[in-house]
Amino acid sequence: MTSKTISVRVVEKRRAALDICLFEFERMDGKVLPSFSAGSHIDVYLPNGLVRQYSLCNDPARTDRYQICVLLDPNTRGGSKAMHELVDFGDELQIGEPRNLFHLASGNHEVVLLAGGIGVTPLMAMAWQLLAQDAKFHLHYFARSAERTAFHDLILRSPLREKVSFWFDNDTTTEKPSVADILRRAAEDSHAYACGPLGFLKYVRDTCEQIQWAHLHYEAFTAAPAEDGDAFAVRIKSTGEMVEIPGNQTVVEALARKGIEIPVSCEQGICGTCLTKICDGIPDHRDQYLSDDERARGDQFTPCCSRSKSSILVLDL
Template structure:
C-alpha cells in the first residue's frame, strides 16, 4: 500500500476486555471521518517495530469517527500482538490501511450460523450486530477456553440479540461445550456458515460442515494465523519472471518472496503466513505447492495464483506474472 493511501490514527482508548485481550479504539489524527467499512472487514496496522499485522474491525460499521480492534496477546507472537500489548498505549500514533473485506456477509441468505473461537469473535461480533440491525435470522456460537478469556461478553449480553448467542467454555460442563454436529446439522439451501478463530477450531468446524454435506459456496471463513507445513520434501526450484524472462533460484530454506527480494524484486507482503492475500501473484506456468490459508480449495486447484510468502512449487519452475 502506498504511503499516500495510508491513514494516520491515534489510540484514543486502550482497554482490557478479557484475560490477555485488549481493545484499541483508533481515531484519525486529522479529525476527519474514517473510510466506511462493512461487517467482516479488517485493517493493516503498521506497528512501531516495523511489522504489519491485520486486525478485524469490531465496532458498528455505521460509525465513522473510530475503528475498534481487539488483540490477543499470543505467547507465540512473531512481533505483532506483543508489540500491540507492550508498546502501543493511549496516545500512540499508528499508520493503518483503509478497510479491506475478504470475509463479507452473503447477501440474500435466509439464515446465518456464526461461530467464533477466541479472538475470532471480532469479525463475528460485527456480523451479528449488522444482521440484528437488518432484522436477519441468525444464531451465534462463541467458544472460549474460559469465562475469563471471553472478550466483549458484557457487550453481547447487553445487546438486542443476546438470546441468539450461545457461549461455550472449554472448562465448562458438557452442556456448555459446543456440540458441533448439532450446530452444523443438516445443510439447507440459503443458510450460510461463518467461522473465525484458531486454526484447530476452524478445521474442526469446517471439517464437520463438509462431512455434513455443506457446499463450499455456503461456507465462509477467515484465518488470522497459519501453521505453515514444512516438509523435508520441500526442495529448491526456480521462478521465471514473465516480463523479462529472468530466472531466479529459490533455495530450500528461502521463500519465494525472500528469493525475489535478494534479486532486487520487491513483492508487497503483510502477514507473511499466507493468510491475508497481500502478496497474491498470478502463476502462468508450473504447479504451485499451496501452503496458504487464503485461497479456497477450488482456487488452489486452479493453480493460476499462489502466495509467494509461504507457498512453493511442485514443478522445477514456476512462471510468474511479474
C-alpha cells in the same frame, strides 16, 4: 508503506478480557473513516516496523471509529506483543483501508456464526450488521473461560444477548453442544460462518463435510504454516537470472540469498506487501490475500508463501 494508509490516533485502549486488549482508532484529521462491511480487516503498521492484520469488530454502521481486539499470543512473532506493549492511548499509527475476503452472503436465509476464541472479532461485526437488518441469526461463542472471552459483558448488556450462546471449556454445569448439533438444529439452507484458530476451523470443516453441510464460510484467525513443496525455478525478467527455489524454502528466502530483496511484512500471505507480478508460469496460490478472481487471473502472487505449479515462474523484478 502504501499510499492508501490512513493516519489514526488511539482513542481507547482497554482490557477486554484476560490477555486481550481492545483498541479504538479515530482519524487524525477528524474526518470519517472509510466505510466497511462486516468481515473486513485492516493492516496496522506497528512501532517496531511490523505490519499485522486485524479484523474490525465494531458495528459497520459506525465509521467515526474503528475497533479491533488483539490477543497476546504466547507464540507471537512480534505483532501482538507490540500492540500490547508499544501501542498506547494517544499514539498515532498508520492503518490500511478496510479489505474484505469474508463477506456475508446475500439472501434471506438463517445465519449461524461459529466463533473460536479471539476469532469472534469479524463475527461481532457480522452480528451487529445482521441485528440491524433484523435477520435471523445466532452466534455460538466457544472459549476457554468467561475471563478469556472478549465482549462477554458487552454482549450481556446489549441487544445481542438474546442472539449469543457462550460455551466455555471450564463450565462443567452445562452440556456443550457439538458443531454438528448446532447445525442440525438450523434450517437446511442456513449459511454458517466460522472464524478461529486452525484447530477450531479444522473441526468445523470436518464436521461440515461429515454431515454434508452445504454453506460454510470461514476465515482463519492465524495463517497456516507454510508447507514445503516441489522445487522449481524463478527467472528474473529484468536480468534473465535464474534462481532455484528448493522445496523447503520460500521464493522470498531463496531470492534474498541471491541479494534480490522483496519487501515483506506478515510473511504469511495475509497482508499483500510482497505481492509480485508474474510474467509467465502458473502460480500455486497459498495466501489469504487474493480473491478467487485475482487468483484465477494468475498474473500475481505472494512469494512469501505461494509457490509454482510450473517448472519456471517468470517474475517482473
